[in-house]
Amino acid sequence: MVEASLQGLAAVFVWPNFGLMILGALIGMTVGFIPGIGGNFFLAMMIPFVFGMNPYAAFALLLGGHAVVHTGGAISALLFNTPGTGPNAATCFDGYPLVKKGQTGRAMGVAMTASAVGGVFGAAVMIGVIPIVRPIVMAFGPPEFFMMIMVGIACIAFLGGSTPVKGLAVGALGLLLSMVGQDPSTGVVRYGFGLLDLWGGVNQVLVVIGLFAISEMINLALKGGSIADQMAAKVSGGLTTGMLDVFRHWWLNLRCAVIGVVIGLIPGLGGEAAGFLAYGHAVQSSKTPEKFGTGMIEGLLAPESAHNSKEGGALVTTVAFGVPGSSGMAILLGAFLILGITPGPKMMTEHLPLVFNMAWTIAIANIFGAAVGLALANQMAKLTYLRGSILVPLVLLFAILGGYGVRNSMFDLVIVLFFGVVGYYMKKYDYPPAPLIMGLVLGKMAETNLNMAMDLYGVEFIFRPITFVLLLVILFIVGLPLVKATRAAFGKRGVTSAGTTA
Amino acid sequence: MLRQPRMWHLGIFLSALLALALVAGCAGTAGQPSAPTKSTSEQQSAKPAQEKPEPTKPAQATPSAKPTPAQAAQPAQEQPKAQPTAKPEVQADVAFYNGKTVSFIVATKPGGGYDAYARLVAPYLQKYLPGSTVLVKNVEGAGHIIGANTIYAAPADGLTLGTFNKGLIVSQLAGMEGIKFDLAKFVWIANAATEPRAMVVTAKGPYKTVEDLIAAPEVKMGGAGVGSESSNDALMAAAILGFKVKMINGYAGQEADLAMMRGEIDGQIGTYSSMKPLIEQGEARAILIIGKEDVAGVPNLRQKAPAEKKALVDLMESQAQLARVIAATPGIPEGRAKALRDAVKKAFADPELLAKAQQAGLPINYMSGEETGDLVRAALDQKPEVIQLIKDIVTKK
Numbered sequence: 001m002v003e004a005s006l007q008g009l010a011a012v013f014v015w016p017n018f019g020l021m022i023l024g025a026l027i028g029m030t031v032g033f034i035p036g037i038g039g040n041f042f043l044a045m046m047i048p049f050v051f052g053m054n055p056y057a058a059f060a061l062l063l064g065g066h067a068v069v070h071t072g073g074a075i076s077a078l079l080f081n082t083p084g085t086g087p088n089a090a091t092c093f094d095g096y097p098l099v100k101k102g103q104t105g106r107a108m109g110v111a112m113t114a115s116a117v118g119g120v121f122g123a124a125v126m127i128g129v130i131p132i133v134r135p136i137v138m139a140f141g142p143p144e145f146f147m148m149i150m151v152g153i154a155c156i157a158f159l160g161g162s163t164p165v166k167g168l169a170v171g172a173l174g175l176l177l178s179m180v181g182q183d184p185s186t187g188v189v190r191y192g193f194g195l196l197d198l199w200g201g202v203n204q205v206l207v208v209i210g211l212f213a214i215s216e217m218i219n220l221a222l223k224g225g226s227i228a229d230q231m232a233a234k235v236s237g238g239l240t241t242g243m244l245d246v247f248r249h250w251w252l253n254l255r256c257a258v259i260g261v262v263i264g265l266i267p268g269l270g271g272e273a274a275g276f277l278a279y280g281h282a283v284q285s286s287k288t289p290e291k292f293g294t295g296m297i298e299g300l301l302a303p304e305s306a307h308n309s310k311e312g313g314a315l316v317t318t319v320a321f322g323v324p325g326s327s328g329m330a331i332l333l334g335a336f337l338i339l340g341i342t343p344g345p346k347m348m349t350e351h352l353p354l355v356f357n358m359a360w361t362i363a364i365a366n367i368f369g370a371a372v373g374l375a376l377a378n379q380m381a382k383l384t385y386l387r388g389s390i391l392v393p394l395v396l397l398f399a400i401l402g403g404y405g406v407r408n409s410m411f412d413l414v415i416v417l418f419f420g421v422v423g424y425y426m427k428k429y430d431y432p433p434a435p436l437i438m439g440l441v442l443g444k445m446a447e448t449n450l451n452m453a454m455d456l457y458g459v460e461f462i463f464r465p466i467t468f469v470l471l472l473v474i475l476f477i478v479g480l481p482l483v484k485a486t487r488a489a490f491g492k493r494g495v496t497s498a499g500t501t502a
Numbered sequence: 503m504l505r506q507p508r509m510w511h512l513g514i515f516l517s518a519l520l521a522l523a524l525v526a527g528c529a530g531t532a533g534q535p536s537a538p539t540k541s542t543s544e545q546q547s548a549k550p551a552q553e554k555p556e557p558t559k560p561a562q563a564t565p566s567a568k569p570t571p572a573q574a575a576q577p578a579q580e581q582p583k584a585q586p587t588a589k590p591e592v593q594a595d596v597a598f599y600n601g602k603t604v605s606f607i608v609a610t611k612p613g614g615g616y617d618a619y620a621r622l623v624a625p626y627l628q629k630y631l632p633g634s635t636v637l638v639k640n641v642e643g644a645g646h647i648i649g650a651n652t653i654y655a656a657p658a659d660g661l662t663l664g665t666f667n668k669g670l671i672v673s674q675l676a677g678m679e680g681i682k683f684d685l686a687k688f689v690w691i692a693n694a695a696t697e698p699r700a701m702v703v704t705a706k707g708p709y710k711t712v713e714d715l716i717a718a719p720e721v722k723m724g725g726a727g728v729g730s731e732s733s734n735d736a737l738m739a740a741a742i743l744g745f746k747v748k749m750i751n752g753y754a755g756q757e758a759d760l761a762m763m764r765g766e767i768d769g770q771i772g773t774y775s776s777m778k779p780l781i782e783q784g785e786a787r788a789i790l791i792i793g794k795e796d797v798a799g800v801p802n803l804r805q806k807a808p809a810e811k812k813a814l815v816d817l818m819e820s821q822a823q824l825a826r827v828i829a830a831t832p833g834i835p836e837g838r839a840k841a842l843r844d845a846v847k848k849a850f851a852d853p854e855l856l857a858k859a860q861q862a863g864l865p866i867n868y869m870s871g872e873e874t875g876d877l878v879r880a881a882l883d884q885k886p887e888v889i890q891l892i893k894d895i896v897t898k899k
Contacts (some may be wrong), residue, residue: 196680321759323759324755331612331613338859344783407643409643458721
């Protein structure tokens with residue numbers, strides 16, 4: 001076992017594998033940075049090059065890039081409020097406000113370091129988890145997925161900041177939006193308005209680009225000035241502060257990395273949710289949930305950690321079962337076939353050094369990607385001081401390209417622009433945007449899984465062990481603030497409550 | 503200390519943007535192999551020009567050059583000669599594609615089987631249409647309907663073709679809303695593969711034969727979504743064989759495999775090649791095969807189906823035949839249709855492509871455009887009562 005691990009590690013540094021990994025990482029980060037083109041596109045594009053390569057070289061290229069796509073996406077999310085990839089939407093929630101406060105260096109430091117830590121954790125866990133992955137994956141079915149997502153939805157309640165009612169309203173709007181499209185269980189098209197393009201529902205990447213990027217550009221154009229409108233401390237000082245921040249919040253970082261790995265591990269949850277669920281957890285577990293959305297460090301590091309660690313988790317299921325844990329892994333499976341390797345239990349016996357090599361590649365590529373990001377951070381931070389009149393057209397261009405790139409559809413641009421306007425007014429009247437995205441992403445998954453759970457088991461699905469435990473967690477999360485508020489109310493009136501302490 | 507951004511900061515930023523735009527542009531020509539392959543393909547395309555005696559070929563000998571007056575004169579001289587010697591058939595208008603961009607539409611997101619076949623054939627299509635650039639474009643949505651609509655509604659200039667799920671035949675018969683095409687009218691270019699479909703059940707489960715299924719009170723089958731191939735196949739198989747099916751839809755990709763391993767569902771229907779790993783791992787057993795080919799030890803739908811359901815069985819078999827169809831916009835000039843068909847035919851005979859396909863596990867059984875079109879039209883030509891039966895079957899929950 002240890003020998004195989006060392007063999008795998010050694011193979012990372014052999015030329016041309018190392019060079020291919022670096023190349024893959026650079027391309028992956030660039031592809032991640034460009035909105036609308038995501039990790040899956042990168043993989044689909046790279047697969048033809050893999051023919052005839054030896055497996056170590058091929059995975060150096062593919063995994064080197066795939067591991068850092070979200071790291072690149074975080075950069076455009078931070079700088080321009082335009083997430084480079086769908087999951088990076090969560091990066092925008094608290095990352096961009098930090099940048100607006102002029103703390104770009106710190107934000108980049110946090111994002112890059114959290115990504116690296118999450119990615120390395122995911123790769124490390126990969127090795128440890130493989131022996132027990134089968135019982136875990138077998139234990140989680142649609143009922144469990146439903147409850148996990150409901151936990152996330154419960155956390156939406158905390159995203160309202162100072163005005164919880166507004167947060168809930170926006171969250172409900174998000175849930176409503178998630179109902180648009182064809183119901184997978186009955187095939188009925190809801191809120192389709194006769195438009196074929198709405199059958200698949202409202203794509204969350206489009207909503208995010210509109211709600212965050214376009215609305216921010218409208219704002220900037222109207223207000224004038226530049227993105228970072230406050231004077232800031234020296235940028236490079238900010239970087240180190242950011243890096244240290246991640247280690248100060250190491251416990252949260254670890255928990256979010258675990259959330260990411262679990263979500264990646266279990267097919268059926270979809271990697272999209274990882275960042276949002278981690279964000280929800282950070283909010284709910286914080287002592288100051290109302291400050292989220294204004295630039296909380298925890299809010300930035302949580303999703304960054306989770307969406308890099310989820311790839312390690314997804315790789316485990318792909319390797320151990322031959323069943324892809326995420327859509328990116330589904331494409332990677334194609335690469336396995338091309339290289340003549342059959343993923344599945346046999347891989348553990350026949351190709352163990354390769355499995356370790358894949359984990360090491362992910363870990364090292366993550367560190368490399370973060371290092372590149374950090375090195376560029378200083379220069380990139382200066383962009384946020386550029387005049388709006390220069391920046392707005394450029395960011396709009398990227399945003400439009402990104403929106404079009406999702407499905408090569410002009411209709412999608414209408415959605416983007418619509419949500420741009422919606423986002424502008426939301427900002428104006430102080431409605432937080434994060435709950436809308438969370439409602440949109442989680443709503444679809446919750447409904448699909450609820451329908452499947454009901455079809456499979458009837459209402460009794462609630463009493464399955466893991467499902468029931470998760471239900472209790474939801475009740476606890478929702479109930480605790482109520483209990484606290486009630487006790488506070490009693491306390492104010494001078495009546496001491498019987499039975500005490502937390 | 504805060505410093506004002508200088509012009510050179512802007513310069514760096516703009517250069518970075520330009521670089522990104524170039525990358526995006528290269529990404530747009532997605533899946534194209536790197537330069538070395540291109541130059542060998544140029545050399546190779548010169549060879550067929552010399553080997554084939556067909557009159558139209560010599561004019562295409564230099565793929566990248568602008569046609570010089572001498573070469574331009576050649577086609578003018580060649581064609582009048584061509585007509586009397588050839589039978590009065592259409593000539594493949596390969597010259598048209600020189601310097602043009604062809605869009606190969608895939609009706610799914612990047613990364614699925616249809617996408618894999620498209621990206622496999624696109625560079626070779628480009629090779630056999632010298633001077634052309636073939637771009638793979640993913641236009642997904644509404645279960646392949648948007649992609650198919652896009653191909654159908656494209657300008658009829660021969661610059662658009664694409665691939666989609668032949669399950670749209672059933673969707674068209676059932677009269678699904680949103681369909682703006684008529685499959686019978688597409689210009690069928692080819693069918694790349696035939697893939698028998700297999701119904702599998704959990705190995706640990708109680709069902710060993712089709713008769714067991716029929717006797718059961720309810721059989722839970724997993725599908726991707728209402729209207730999807732997996733779902734329609736399961737419903738049609740149940741209607742043909744007479745077992746009571748409960749569709750559990752919502753399993754994307756291979757999640758149904760895991761659901762079977764968990765014992766959540768009893769079985770699913772998919773291509774035999776995609777089920778093989780499950781069978782080999784001992785998690786599933788094949789209980790029925792649908793298609794013209796027979797698999798040892800597994801009964802075929804043809805054998806098990808009652809005689810009165812023959813029309814439906816034929817429909818399901820033709821679906822298995824038409825696993826990877828390629829179609830072009832209706833109404834394109836016949837010369838260009840022939841050029842596309844010839845190029846695709848040569849692509850699927852190219853030893854390099856065949857080697858890659860085999861490595862990637864993508865079966866290739868080329869069927870000509872004409873034969874594909876005949877099969878599609880035959881499948882669409884059903885008696886009214888059969889159409890009503892199909893409608894009832896696929897709209898049942």
